[in-house]
Amino acid sequence: MASNDTITVTDNRTNRSVTIPIEDGTVRAMDFRKLRTDEEDFGLMLYDPAFMNTAACRSNITFIDGDRGILEYRGYPIEDLAENCTFLEVAYLILFGKLPNTAELKQWVYEITHHTMLHESMKKFMEGFRHDAHPMSMLISTVAALSSVYPDAVDVHDADNRLLQIKRLIAKMPSIAAMSYRHSLGFPYVYPDNELSYTENFMNMLWRMVEPKYAANPLLARALEVLFILHLDHEQNCGTSTARVVGSSLASPYLAVASAASALSGPLHGGANEEVIRMLDGIDSLADVPAFIDHVKAGKRKLMGFGHRVYKNYDPRASLIKKIAEQVFGVTGHNPKLDIALELERIALSDDYFISRKLYPNVDFYSGMIYQAIGFKPEMFTVLFAIPRTVGWLAQWQEMICDNEQKIARPRQIYTGGRKLKVVPIAERDKAASK
Ligand code: ACO
Numbered sequence: 202m203a204s205n206d207t208i209t210v211t212d213n214r215t216n217r218s219v220t221i222p223i224e225d226g227t228v229r230a231m232d233f234r235k236l237r238t239d240e241e242d243f244g245l246m247l248y249d250p251a252f253m254n255t256a257a258c259r260s261n262i263t264f265i266d267g268d269r270g271i272l273e274y275r276g277y278p279i280e281d282l283a284e285n286c287t288f289l290e291v292a293y294l295i296l297f298g299k300l301p302n303t304a305e306l307k308q309w310v311y312e313i314t315h316h317t318m319l320h321e322s323m324k325k326f327m328e329g330f331r332h333d334a335h336p337m338s339m340l341i342s343t344v345a346a347l348s349s350v351y352p353d354a355v356d357v358h359d360a361d362n363r364l365l366q367i368k369r370l371i372a373k374m375p376s377i378a379a380m381s382y383r384h385s386l387g388f389p390y391v392y393p394d395n396e397l398s399y400t401e402n403f404m405n406m407l408w409r410m411v412e413p414k415y416a417a418n419p420l421l422a423r424a425l426e427v428l429f430i431l432h433l434d435h436e437q438n439c440g441t442s443t444a445r446v447v448g449s450s451l452a453s454p455y456l457a458v459a460s461a462a463s464a465l466s467g468p469l470h471g472g473a474n475e476e477v478i479r480m481l482d483g484i485d486s487l488a489d490v491p492a493f494i495d496h497v498k499a500g501k502r503k504l505m506g507f508g509h510r511v512y513k514n515y516d517p518r519a520s521l522i523k524k525i526a527e528q529v530f531g532v533t534g535h536n537p538k539l540d541i542a543l544e545l546e547r548i549a550l551s552d553d554y555f556i557s558r559k560l561y562p563n564v565d566f567y568s569g570m571i572y573q574a575i576g577f578k579p580e581m582f583t584v585l586f587a588i589p590r591t592v593g594w595l596a597q598w599q600e601m602i603c604d605n606e607q608k609i610a611r612p613r614q615i616y617t618g619g620r621k622l623k624v625v626p627i628a629e630r631d632k633a634a635s636k
Pocket of ligand 1: 468469470471473497502503504505506507508509510511558560563564565
């Protein structure tokens with residue numbers, strides 16, 4: 202640290218100054234506590250609703266430059282990984298910090314493949330859901346229920362134990378997701394096939410009917426695999442921060458992941474992919490697009506799949522997904538929704554409302570159209586996001602557990618309520634209410 206890497210803050214209430222170190226372009230919030238009006242004073246706090254400008258951890262997993270539209274996992278550009286790697290290869294990179302060699306990858310694939318079975322009690326648990334239960338609700342609940350199957354998972358300070366739970370979760374997510382899908386269709390659940398790749402096996406569990414062996418279309422299986430790679434991790438977003446916060450109490454990783462998936466399900470986060478399709482369904486033709494955009498600009502609704510807290514440029518995942526969409530539609534046939542989406546993007550990117558707010562398509566804008574073309578119902582879209590993101594949640598959870606600077610997460614507040622009130626007897630409150 203250079204000697205002038207500091208900031209001096211003068212508290213005009215007391216005329217006292219403190220000099221605070223700046224490290225990695227950041228100051229420590231706790232240093233501001235030194236600014237106090239007197240001995241009784243708690244000290245200055247930082248107020249940052251929605252964590253707009255607060256770093257809560259150090260991490261070496263994912264790098265994002267939101268202004269330039271750059272995304273890297275462990276230093277590797279997302280474009281390179283999407284072009285040249287399998288999903289489990291990139292999962293290994295995210296978890297272990299390096300790309301595997303052939304022997305390491307073989308062993309890793311073997312281990313994940315041999316943890317895909319679900320305990321039969323979980324099958325019964327899933328059968329108890331209503332026929333029309335949302336697959337995301339089923340996924341979240343079943344992952345949480347797995348904490349009862351693996352109670353030993355709470356030994357989170359044991360590295361081998363952590364790794365075992367990580368493998369189980371990555372392996373079982375597609376099985377749970379597929380079962381929740383089959384449940385919603387009223388079809389019997391399909392057991393995993395260990396001879397297939399991660400995504401092909403997922404497709405097998407989703408769509409196999411009476412044929413003895415399921416064979417996925419290789420182009421669609423690869424498209425799904427690339428989508429999985431693009432969704433693996435995205436640093437400290439809402440879901441991942443939830444995994445870290447819940448995990449910081451040393452709760453079971455199954456509960457941390459279930460909590461993260463709950464955060465992901467919201468329409469402002471991973472749930473946006475489902476909302477995009479519903480939005481596109483509501484626009485009948487290209488001629489209706491300008492009126493829809495006017496509606497958005499008037500603040501009457503949001504253009505779903507647009508905007509991002511961090512990206513103030515084109516989300517690099519959206520560019521890659523747009524290319525995959527063209528390849529998939531080459532197999533499945535043209536999806537007229539793509540024309541509507543392209544027109545929305547064209548008008549939005551040339552309109553001052555969106556330009557001035559730096560609103561660009563995000564990862565969810567085009568992904569739903571591909572999922573739909575592959576054969577998924579919109580209710581499954583966020584589930585498809587949660588499967589690969591489980592790897593990121595677990596890598597971030599593990600990083601948090603091993604970080605000596607971390608403690609139980611516990612933000613502060615500015616209290617705005619009353620003080621030292623006296624309880625009025627209920628009869629008097631009733632009297633006051635009837636007046
Ligand atoms: N459509 C129209 N206007 C928008 C949109 C949108 N999709 N997104 C942001 N804006 C506007 C806001 O109204 C605000 O305008 P104002 O300054 O006139 O009030 C301005 O742009 C800034 O937006 P904020 O809401 O302050 O941005 P924030 O960083 O809090 O929100 C978010 C980011 C939640 C992603 C937002 O852009 C949004 O709601 N997008 C639509 C939902 C979506 O696609 N979510 C998926 C995100 S990617 C992911 O989570 C996987």
